[in-house]
Amino acid sequence: MSLYDFCTHIADPDTGAIIIDDYECQLSASVEIRNGLPEYHFDEVIKDGVDLLKSKSTMTKMLAFTIIEQAETASWLHDKINEREGIVCRGLGYNDPASRFVRAS
Numbered sequence: 001m002s003l004y005d006f007c008t009h010i011a012d013p014d015t016g017a018i019i020i021d022d023y024e025c026q027l028s029a030s031v032e033i034r035n036g037l038p039e040y041h042f043d044e045v046i047k048d049g050v051d052l053l054k055s056k057s058t059m060t061k062m063l064a065f066t067i068i069e070q071a072e073t074a075s076w077l078h079d080k081i082n083e084r085e086g087i088v089c090r091g092l093g094y095n096d097p098a099s100r101f102v103r104a105s
Contacts, residue, residue: 001029004026007023024047027044036099
């Protein structure tokens, strides 16, 4: 597990209005390769040294899960994780059915 800085907007899902602008935290993330594709796992959302997922507050946990949902689709974060973990795509590109992600040796 490695820590990654993450900054995001928290928006109302119904209206799209930004509720929290530029929310900064750190994510504890890991990646494994399954069937040639990377799978990202986020186990901690850390703010001011505290893991928000361990809070007793429902609101705080919902905030943490919202952040994780956004991290799961943040391609720039995935690229950062891949770079640090030495994961590269071998093949002609993402659209090539023969392409596979591997750990560089």
